[in-house]
Amino acid sequence: MRRGIAASALVASLALTATACGGNDSDSGKSDGPVTITWWDTSNATNEAPTYKALVQQFEAANKDIKVKYVDVPFDQAQNKFDTAAGAKGAPDVLRSEVGWTPAFAKKGFFLPLDGTEALADQAAFEPNLIKQAQYEGKTYGVPLVTDTLALVYNKALFKKAGITEAPKTWDELKADAAKIKGKAGVDGYWGSTQAYYAQTFLYGEGTDTVDAAAKKITVNSPAAKKGYGTWLSLFSGKGLHKADATADAYAHIQDAFVNGKVAAILQGPWEITNFYKGSAFKDKSNLGIATVPAGSTGKAGAPTGGHNLSVYAGSDKAHQEAALKFVKFMTSAQSQETVALKNSTLPTRSDAYTAKVKADPGIAGYQGVLSAARPRPALAEYSSLWGPLDTELPKVASGSESLDKGLGNAELAITRLVPDFRK
Numbered sequence: 001m002r003r004g005i006a007a008s009a010l011v012a013s014l015a016l017t018a019t020a021c022g023g024n025d026s027d028s029g030k031s032d033g034p035v036t037i038t039w040w041d042t043s044n045a046t047n048e049a050p051t052y053k054a055l056v057q058q059f060e061a062a063n064k065d066i067k068v069k070y071v072d073v074p075f076d077q078a079q080n081k082f083d084t085a086a087g088a089k090g091a092p093d094v095l096r097s098e099v100g101w102t103p104a105f106a107k108k109g110f111f112l113p114l115d116g117t118e119a120l121a122d123q124a125a126f127e128p129n130l131i132k133q134a135q136y137e138g139k140t141y142g143v144p145l146v147t148d149t150l151a152l153v154y155n156k157a158l159f160k161k162a163g164i165t166e167a168p169k170t171w172d173e174l175k176a177d178a179a180k181i182k183g184k185a186g187v188d189g190y191w192g193s194t195q196a197y198y199a200q201t202f203l204y205g206e207g208t209d210t211v212d213a214a215a216k217k218i219t220v221n222s223p224a225a226k227k228g229y230g231t232w233l234s235l236f237s238g239k240g241l242h243k244a245d246a247t248a249d250a251y252a253h254i255q256d257a258f259v260n261g262k263v264a265a266i267l268q269g270p271w272e273i274t275n276f277y278k279g280s281a282f283k284d285k286s287n288l289g290i291a292t293v294p295a296g297s298t299g300k301a302g303a304p305t306g307g308h309n310l311s312v313y314a315g316s317d318k319a320h321q322e323a324a325l326k327f328v329k330f331m332t333s334a335q336s337q338e339t340v341a342l343k344n345s346t347l348p349t350r351s352d353a354y355t356a357k358v359k360a361d362p363g364i365a366g367y368q369g370v371l372s373a374a375r376p377r378p379a380l381a382e383y384s385s386l387w388g389p390l391d392t393e394l395p396k397v398a399s400g401s402e403s404l405d406k407g408l409g410n411a412e413l414a415i416t417r418l419v420p421d422f423r424k
C-alpha cells in the first residue's frame with residue numbers, strides 16, 4: 001500500500017497520454033523489429049523507481065527482441081487512469097497493481113488470467129496467501145512483486161528514556177506508554193492517522209471488518225465496528241497523544257515528525273523503511289523498533305495485507321502478451337526480488353528471495369516478523385473502494401466536526417450504494 005506520495009499530476013497526465021497505448025505501440029508493429037511493451041510502475045519515483053528502471057535495462061539486455069517503455073505513474077492516480085485506459089482499449093501491457101485492485105479489474109476483464117503461463121512458472125515459490133490474494137473466482141490475475149502490512153514502528157531511544165523496555169501489546173498499554181514518554185522525553189508518544197486504511201486495524205482488533213463479504217452484509221456501523229473506531233478516536237486526545245491532523249498533508253506531517261524524533265510511535269508500512277533511515281532519529285538503524293499493531297478488546301491484532309502484483313493487460317495482442325509474460329517472470333524472479341529488497345528495503349513475496357543479505361536489513365527483518373498477523377483482503381471487486389467513504393468521514397470525526405455515529409452512518413449509506421446487494 002502507498003499513502004500520501006506527492007507527484008506532479010500535470011507531468012503524469014502528459015506522460016500517460018503519450019504512452020497509454022499498450023499493444024498498439026507504433027514502434028512494435030514492425031515485423032522485423034523488437035516488440036515494445038509498456039509498463040506502468042506505481043512505485044515511489046524517488047526511492048524505488050531507480051531500482052526498477054535498472055532491472056528493466058537488465059531485462060532488455062538479456063532479451064534483445066523486447067523493449068520496455070517504462071512509465072512512472074503516481075500511485076494515487078494509477079487505479080483510475082488504468083480503469084479509463086483499459087476501458088478505451090489503450091492500457092499498458094503490464095501494470096504494477098495494488099493487491100486491492102485485482103478483483104475489480106479481473107471482474108471487468110481487464111487482466112489476463114496467468115494460470116499455466118510463463119509468468120507463474122515458479123508459483124510454488126511464492127507465499128500461498130499472496131497468490132490467493134491475486135486470485136478472483138478461481139483464476140490468478142497477478143504475480144506478487146512486493147508485499148507489506150502495517151506495524152507499530154517506534155523510536156527505541158525515546159521508549160528507553162521513558163523507562164519502557166518493550167512495545168505495547170494493547171491500545172491501553174500504548175496510551176500509558178504515550179503518557180510516560182511525554183513526561184520523561186517531552187515529546188508525544190503516538191500520532192495516529194485519520195485515513196481509513198490505517199484505521200482498519202482497529203476493526204480487526206474487534207473481530208470485524210467494513211463488510212462481511214461471505215454473508216454479504218455491511219458491518220461498518222455494527223457495534224463491534226463502533227467499538228473499534230471508538231478506540232481509534234480515543235487515541236487523538238490525552239497526555240502524549242497527538243491531536244488529529246485532517247489536512248491534505250497529514251501523511252507527510254506524521255512521517256516527518258517520526259523520522260526526526262518528534263513523536264515516538266506511529267503506524268506505518270515497510271514502503272517507508274528507506275525514508276526512516278534518512279531521518280535524524282534513525283541514522284542508527286537499530287533504533288527503529290517494529291512491532292505488531294496493538295490488539296483490541298478481543299485480544300486480536302493485525303493489519304491489512306498490502307503490496308503489489310504485476311498484472312498483464314488482457315486487451316494486448318498475442319505478441320505483446322507473450323513479451324509481457326516473459327517480463328513479469330523476470331521482474332518477479334528470486335534474483336530480481338532480492339535486488340529490489342536490498343535497494344528499496346521492501347518485502348519479497350517468495351521464500352527464496354529472503355537471502356541472508358536481505359534478512360540482514362533490520363527493517364525487512366522487523367516487518368517480516370509481523371507479516372504473520374496480516375490479514376488478506378476478501379476477493380470482493382468493490383472492497384478497495386469501500387475505504388473511500390471512510391476517508392471522507394473519518395477526518396471529520398477525528399477533528400470533532402462530526403460525531404462518530406453520524407460519520408459511520410454516512411459511510412454506511414455510501415457503502416450501500418457501492419454494494420447494493422449487501423444487507424445492513
